[in-house]
Amino acid sequence: MPDILALVLQQTLNGVYLGCLYVLVALGLTLIYGVMNQINFAHADFVTIGAFTAFFSASRLATHVLGLPDATAYLLSIFFAMGAGALLGYLINAAVFAPLRDRGDELRPLIATIGVSVLLENGQLALFGPIPYSFDSPFTQHTLRLGKIFFSAQSLLVVVVAALAIGGLHAFMRHTYLGKALRAVSQDRETAGLMGINERYLIGLTIVIASALAGLAGALLGPVIVLTPFAGSSVIVKAFAIVIIGGFGNMEGTIIAGILVGIIEAFTVQYLGSGLIDLVVFVLLLAMLAVRPTGLIAERREENV
Amino acid sequence: MISRRLVEGIALFAAIGCALASAPALAQKTIKIGVLIPVSGPASYFGVQGKEGMDLALDQINRGSGVNGNHFEVKIEDSACSPLQATNTAKRMLEQFKPDVVIGEECSDASLAIAPIFEQAHVPMLNAGSATNQLTESGYKYVFRIFPNAKQQGIPLGRNAYTKLGARTAVLLYEKTNAGVDNADGFAKEFEAAGGKILARIDFGRDVNDFTPIATRIAALGKVDVLPTFGLEGQQVRLSQALAQAQVVKGGGGSGIQMGSIWLPWGYDAKAGQASVGYVRIVQFDPTEKRKVVTDFIAAFRARYGADKTPTHINAHAYDTIQLVAEAVRQGATDAESIRDRFSRIKDLELTTGKITFDASGQTVDPSVIHFVETQPDLSWKSLPW
CATH class of the missing domain: 3.40.50.2300 (Response regulator)
Known part of the structure; x- marks a missing residue:
């Protein structure tokens, strides 16, 4: 294979992998916006908590207590991370978001997400300290090589899990009663309520699913990023950009935008320099807002989620 | 008369007492x-x-x-x-x-x-x-x-890369901050003056997490002798691992040698694992x-x-x-x-x-304990007699 072709293919693969990581983070954001029309600024911290849960459950519980092999322990830790995210999402919704929503004020829940973010970040700082943790998945150690092309087993795992998460979420939204009910709530809350759909329950479920997705993203990101209590914030800005480029609340748009941003990022590193990544991504964001404010997939609220 | 003497005595005693009492108070300061x-x-x-x-x-x-x-x-x-x-x-x-x-x-x-x-x-x-x-x-x-300062770290790195390691090509990797740029410049100046060639200068922000695209770019440059790296510990761990995965550095079976400065604390090698093998860097505080x-x-x-x-x-x-x-x-x-x-x-x-020992600018000038170490396969340090 000619060198240039191998290089283009390699950077494309790097970009797809990076894009899948971004999509995993952005899915929860877009789900919450699609159903509740609300931005969750605490999403990054749910990702970080997922990463720490996976780290401790893989390195302490699954390996030392249950005596599982490293690979099994890590795969199991992904479920622990999803569970921790879901549980935290449920508790925070019950304690903070739901009571504020019940007052009928849309601004307060939004501001509350900022408060929750600061609380979680500093709570993790007190609990885990600021020194970076060394979280290596056993899949990171295995590099697969096909001629000049290489990728780690971890990146393959990320792509597979992202595909499964996207497929599972799509199937849930399209083919289950709860999914259809969620879409009904996103289209028109009042009418959905008149049809006997429990709006309060479904909004809580949305937060739980989005938080579980954040936990999943954290478990897969943990071995890739620098694991500190601020880990999630390093990817959240780009996740927000992806949600906007894709069309706020639109899942298909988010997936396309995530992969696109990942590939653009990889090629920016190759041909322009890694210092220009943010510049390129946010120029794209501004261009999208100017030319196509609805995002890549035109906004039609009834089809968003 | 007696009473006057008594009063004078008491006054004198009181004055001495006050002076004694106040002396330590004057000397003691927080x-x-x-x-x-x-x-x-x-x-x-x-x-x-x-x-x-x-x-x-x-x-x-x-x-x-x-x-x-x-x-x-x-x-x-x-x-x-x-x-x-x-x-x-x-x-x-x-x-x-x-x-x-x-x-x-x-x-x-x-x-x-x-x-x-x-x-x-x-x-x-x-x-x-x-x-x-x-x-x-x-x-x-x-x-x-x-x-x-950056010169005191970058200059010996650049000089020793050329003279001791025999390096002729380098790729500079540094975070986009004053310290990162100064360190990279210090290395480049000395290395190029000696006859070395900088193949690429790659900077990165503190929000970069995945270094695979950067490692891919470096792998495509061909043979690189040394990779001076200036960044915070967490990012350097991931960067070393990506360079090893791309078989650029010794830790991944390549021939490139990653070089670094005092930025990396004790414990970095254990976190980066085998990817750090062959890493050459300056240390100032050596617990051994x-x-x-x-x-x-x-x-x-x-x-x-x-x-x-x-x-x-x-x-x-x-x-x-x-x-x-x-x-x-x-x-x-x-x-x-x-x-x-x-x-x-x-x-x-x-x-x-x-x-x-401070010079007129306020910079410490005695480099007596700055020395080079190389990470060994068991992740311990080997002091280099440079």
Whole structure:
């Protein structure tokens, strides 16, 4: 294979992998916006908590207590991370978001997400300290090589899990009663309520699913990023950009935008320099807002989620 | 008559008593040390480790009768490695705490932001973690630094890459900050002057997590002899792993040698694993060193923080800053002006991170304990006799 072709293919693969990581983070954001029309600024911290849960459950519980092999322990830790995210999402919704929503004020829940973010970040700082943790998945150690092309087993795992998460979420939204009910709530809350759909329950479920997705993203990101209590914030800005480029609340748009941003990022590193990544991504964001404010997939609220 | 003598005697006795009582009060002073370090944010590991080192030194100093009868009072504020937050915190500290000396900041950009504030207030600022040359090359009279600047680190790296490692090509990897740029420039200048060639300069922000695209780009450049790398520990771990995966560096079966500076604390090699094998870097604080000041410090550190804990250069630098203030007070300093004066006259003061002698710009100039190490396959350090 000619060198240039191998290089283009390699950077494309790097970009797809990076894009899948971004999509995993952005899915929860877009789900919450699609159903509740609300931005969750605490999403990054749910990702970080997922990463720490996976780290401790893989390195302490699954390996030392249950005596599982490293690979099994890590795969199991992904479920622990999803569970921790879901549980935290449920508790925070019950304690903070739901009571504020019940007052009928849309601004307060939004501001509350900022408060929750600061609380979680500093709570993790007190609990885990600021020194970076060394979280290596056993899949990171295995590099697969096909001629000049290489990728780690971890990146393959990320792509597979992202595909499964996207497929599972799509199937849930399209083919289950709860999914259809969620879409009904996103289209028109009042009418959905008149049809006997429990709006309060479904909004809580949305937060739980989005938080579980954040936990999943954290478990897969943990071995890739620098694991500190601020880990999630390093990817959240780009996740927000992806949600906007894709069309706020639109899942298909988010997936396309995530992969696109990942590939653009990889090629920016190759041909322009890694210092220009943010510049390129946010120029794209501004261009999208100017030319196509609805995002890549035109906004039609009834089809968003 | 008797009563007059009695009154005079009592008055004299009282005067002597008052003089005696007030003498120690005049001699005893609380030296106020303001500390600006990152306690929050991604660079907060500097602050946490810095506080450990300072607490240890303060315990040792304040435990007895202090230094010349003076005790130290320390106020730590979070400057978050951020120029804006550091500036606001510095101003507030000057107004409210009125320090005699200030220690900080760790990050170069924040240090550059607060230096003119303390210069204007005539309060000496002692820095132990910023590498940018500009900090002590801006003509400040109240800025002192016990950390080697970018030139002191980059020049020997560049020279030894060419002469000792036989490197002829290099790719520079550095974070996009004053310190990162200065370190990279220092290396490039020396390496190119010797005849070496810089194939690429690759900078990155602190929010970059996945370094695979960067490693791919470097792999496509062909044979690279050395890769001088300047970044925070967490990112360097991931960068080394990506370079190993792309078979660029020795740790991944390639031929390139990653080189680095004092930025990396003790413990980096264990975190990066096999990817760090063959990494050559400068260290200033080496916990395996046998100097008495180092062994005493490690013993005291372990007694306080746990037998299994090994201090990093961040712990050691912070410990040294308090010891340096203590030395100035030992030499008679009692306020900001006299502390600045004593700092400027300090010569060959032996501390855990080396001998301190400041030049006219306030930069420590004695590189006696800076040496090179190479990470071995068992992740231990091998000292290089350069």
